[in-house]
Structures are given as C-alpha cells and as structure tokens.
Amino acid sequence: MPAAQVPIHIIKGRGAATRLAHRFSKDERNAFDDGWGTLEDGAADAAELLPLATEVRFEDVKSVLSSNDSPDIPFDRSLNPYRGCEHGCIYCFARPTHSYLNLSPGLDFETKLIAKRNLVEVLRAELGRKSYRPSNLAIGTATDCYQPIERELRLTRGVIELLSEVRHPFALITKSSAVERDLDLIAPMAADRLAAVYVTVTTLDGELARKLEPRAAAPHRRLRTIRTLAEAGVPVGVSVAPQIPFITEDMEQVLEAAWEAGARSAFYTVVRLPWEVAPLFKEWLELHYPQRADRVMARIHEMRGGKDYDADFATRMKGAGLWADLIHQRFHKATSRLGFNRERIALDTGAFRPPGARGQGSLF
Template sequence: MPTPPRPPAQVDDENAPQVMQEVRIPLQAVRGRGVATALAHRFVRDTREAVDDGWEAYVEEGDGPAPPTTRVHFETAKSAICANDSPDIYFDLSVNPYRGCEHGCVYCYARPTHSYLNLSPGLDFETQIIAKHNIAQLLRDELGRPSHVPQLINIGSATDCYQPVERELQLTRGLIEVMRDMRHPFSIITKSAGVERDLDLLAPLAAQRLTAVYVTITTLDPALARRMEPRAAAPHRRLRTIRTLAEAGIPVGVSVAPQIPFITEDMEQVLCAAHEAGARSAFYTVLRLPWELNPLFRQWLELHYPQRAARVLARVQDLHSLDPAQRAAGKVYGSDFATRMKGSGLWADLLRQRFAASCRKLGLNRQRTELDLTQYRAAYARNQGCLF
C-alpha cells in the first residue's frame, strides 16, 4: 500500500524564501462610465479576477489602459413590439430601438438583459450598443396587421431611445414617423435633451392627443448625477427640456426614479423644480437589483460611498420588507409584481407619503393624460390612405 504524501514541513528559518500571496487589484472608477468592471454575466461558466502581477509600480504615465470606447453593432430584428403582462407597468406594449444604453446609469434594471447577448451587464451594457436598423419598418408591418388592437405603446422602456447614437442613426425618429402615419398613440420616456430634436413631429401629435413625454430626473445634485448617470443630460438640462416640451404644448411628466435610500434624498426638490418647468404629472419607483445588477450596484457603492454602503443596502431590503432568512441568503429586493415598484412596509409607506404630499402641494397628477385610441388607421401601413 503506497505511503500517503507527507505535508510540507514547517519552516521557521527567517531566511527561508517566503511564498508570495496573490494581491487583488482594487477597483477603480472608470471615467465617463457608470460601472467599473465588465462583470461576468450569469450564463458564463468561468470567471476571472484581475490580480497584481508586480508590474503596477513600473507603469509610466500614459501606459495605462485606454478608457473603453463605445461600439455600435447593427442587428436585423425579428419583431418590434414587446408585450408585458405586468400589472405594475402602465403600458402593455413597448418598442426599443436599441439594446444597451450609453448613458451608463448604474441602477438600470435593463442591464441584465445584455446577458442574453453573451455580453456583460457591466461595461458592455454601456459600451456595446445594439442598433435595430430595421425597427421602423417592422413597426409599420406589425401595426398594419388586421389583428392589431390599438393601445398605448411606450418608446424607450428598456433603453434610452435618445442616447447619443440616436443623433446619427435616427431610429427613434423613424418610429415616431410610423406612429404619426398610423395615427397610433405612444409615450416616450428619456433622460436626454435629444427629444427636443423631434419637436416638429411631437407637437402636432400632442395637439391631437396622440403622444406624451416623460423625463426622468433622479436628483438635482450634478455631482451625484455624474456618478450615477455619467452620460445622461445634466439635471438642469433635463429641466430645460421639460420647459421646452411644455411650451410646445406636449403633455410632459417627470419620473423621480429610482428612489435610492441615503443616496437620492431630494425627491421634493425634484418635483418642485419639474413642476415649475412645466411638468404636470409625476411617478416614482424604488431601487430594484435583479440578477447581476446586485453585485454591480454593490461595487458602485464601495467605490463612491463606502462609508454608507451597508446602510444603503439594508434600507433597500427594508423597502422591500425582506425577512431575516432572505437577507441572510443575500437577497436585496422583492421581485413580486404587486410590490417591486413601490416596495412595502414602513419605509415604503413613508416614501409614498412624501411623494403624495408633494404632488398634492404642487398640483401634480390632478388630471390623467389620456391619449386617443380611436384615431388609429391600419390602412396607412399599407400606403392606402383612408376615406374616413
């Protein structure tokens, strides 16, 4: 029977060679980007970690890695309209001309969708943008089907339809032109001042009760906005966009979402500024951290707010009324359709009361924006015109 190998002997000689331990390279924020890493997605079998190989001390100025650039990939989409059956979302149909978003919002609930493309929900989500070049024609075809029943369609539910690449590609403008031709009601949600480019289309449609626009303003603090939403328009610029839209006669609302405990603390000020600029409706949601968004947001907290990271995550768990077993298992938010958007429990109730009190004081949400479904004409999709 072979003798089992003996464990290495303990060496007490201080002159003996010492075994070096690998040192992990600490995370560093990436200028102009929301997250710091290309975090591996949940379908990847192998993961890698960067370690210090000893050369860091010899790196000369200018030798570091170049900041990641944005690349646009074109996709021939198979469908345009996405349906959802979530009772907590105000629209049932949506169209997204892009996958990924260069705005780089660290809290974006759409980040995990990049995993289905074998891309990272981290840096890839904001640097590898997929453009659906045929989206307008697909929408025209789908709206022209005899089976289509008109209902509100939202543009930009899982991407910002006015992110920087839209300036060149104009896919969103193409979608609006299709909606105009079909007399189909739609809404837009964005953080970009780029929506002002399409005032020539939006203003006449708004006069016919066929469109409304919602502008997201998470905070008025420009330093915080730059950390959370590095390539979105500055808060003051979004307020100017609200004013421009309102003056053009377009129904405009403000989204103060997501609410992040101990990070976004100026809800009342945002609502007041947006109302002054011309917004007449408002809504909010609380932070959700599905799938890979959980570790990504934790990384962001450790980079920018290490002293309060634990408090923030604990309060997010409070907002979703997680029990001790769920917290111990690492769960951060509740995904139940009935509560995921607004949360539940004491802290969620306090947030709800703050929002409701501000809206009452300012006169927000007194009248609901109702778009007209009766004007839809499928015949326009086939370039036939209409007699009625």
C-alpha cells in the first residue's frame, strides 16, 4: 500500500514512519524522480520542516460505552476517552480505526488525536438509564487513557470521579505513570473492591521500548508505577503484550521484575497485525531491524496460518502452531514459578448506585 513519505528527522519520537494511505482512500500519492530534480528540491524543503506536532481535536459523542460478546475477551463493556494515541506504539491494533475518520493509521494516528469532550456527561446519562445493569468496566482497552494529553484534558479523571460517585467497578490498562495522579480516587475504590489497574510492560530494554512505544513511559518507570499502585493497596496486574518473535525476547525477566514490584496477575497476547497495521509494522521492521525483518514475519505467518493476521476468535490473541505453543509454555512456566494468577481479581458490582439515586428519598 503506497504511503506519503516523511523525512526521518521529522518523525523522531514517533512510531510510524509514514502517513500510510488508509484502506478507504481513493487517491494515493508517491514521490518519484521526473528527471528535473523534483526529489532533491522536495528533500531540501522538507529539511526546513519542524518535527511533527501533536494536534488535538474535540468531538461530542452520543454514546461512550462499548459492548462486546467476543469469547476471547474477559470483559463485555469498555470505554475509551480518546481516539488515536500519542504513545505511538507501532503494533497498536487500534490504528485502523483512524481510517474511519479519513485519517492515516500511520503518523496521523499518533499526531491527530480526538478527545471526547462530553464523555463524562454522556456516561452519567448512560449509567442512569433504568435498563442499565452494572458490569466490570474496562477503561483504555483500545487507546491509552493516560496518554500525555490527559494531563491537561483530565477526561479519564472525570470518568473515575463519576465511577467513584456511583460506586461502579472498573479496571484500566495503561503504559503511563500518569495513573499515579489519580491514586486519591483509585486507592479508596480498590479498598472496596471497585478498582484494579493493569500496566503493560512489553520489554525491559529501554532502547527497544523507545522504538516500539516511543512516547510511553520507560520500562523502569512503569515498574515503579506498579510498585506505587501495589503499595497503595491497588490490585495490580502486568500485561506482557504483545509478544513479538525475535523482538521482545525477555518475557521471563519482565515477569520477574513485575512480580518484585508488586503485580500479582499477568497476561499476554501475541502481536496482531489487522488491516493497515501489517504494512506499518513491516515498514518499522525494515527501518529498525532490517536484518531480521524476514525472520520475524516468517514466525508471525507461522502463528497466523501463513497470513499476516487471522481474526479467528480461537487464535487471534494467542496464535496457533509450534511458535505460539512455545510462547504459551514460557509464559505458563514463568507465571507458575513466580506465583502469578493464583487469586482472581474479583470486583464488586453490587455496590452500584445509579446517578441521582439517594436511597428511599429518591422515590418521592
């Protein structure tokens, strides 16, 4: 799939290397040498450009709760305050959602962000419906709810404030240390079995993390966040996802460090390359690991029935075949040895009070 090339100095600190044309694009443009110095002139002009800045757009949404009945997902209700993610993780399965906005799943996904500014008001209305029944709510499952723009916009904090008010259970997942800011809300809810946090630590290799997840917190900082959460009494788990053959090779070391920091549950997935993620990931491999790119993709194909990706519920999270079995065995043996997942994090759905309900007085 052709892509709009961007000079390398402009994309420093970004995961994608191009503004890859999305799958609904009618027009695609490529630079070419027409014999009149066009490419040289374009390169000279590009050298004067500044690095790509983050742009935030706002939208008013009609609904915020998403439901699913996928058998391979352990929650049926989720919420995401933002579209797009500045962390820029090259493997992010949510990148193709930017195509629906007529934006590139490449650089646009991590530089053109959409904030759902009326998120809290709409959530309050949805939780207040007579037909609503509480269930564990997963926050930040598609894009990180604590990406850098949350510092100023505070949408995630607004959601947690509302959930605290109505005593609604939730679990969130993040790669950011910014979750520590909201411990004043999360810790008391955790004490009442209403909150849990999962922190993704893909690798302990800082150099690799800067390439894979360029604007997420460094691995050592995420471990410190796990420790801070655990010491505050918050049930905390670690995600060692995604596992990428010949790229993320330190799963056992990550699990050991997370256990030492206080995580007591763990899970993993293998890398998923739906839609435009596949060509973006291949570009990333050629840019950062050209000598092993073919080897990496061969192992991914081995786990995906010879394809870049297979969306079958039975295999999409963990893959299939010999290599997938090896990853599973490594994870199972490491977590069993360390003691992970011996107790399930069970949140309480019985304490929920609909917005506006104030006991018996609300009946009159």
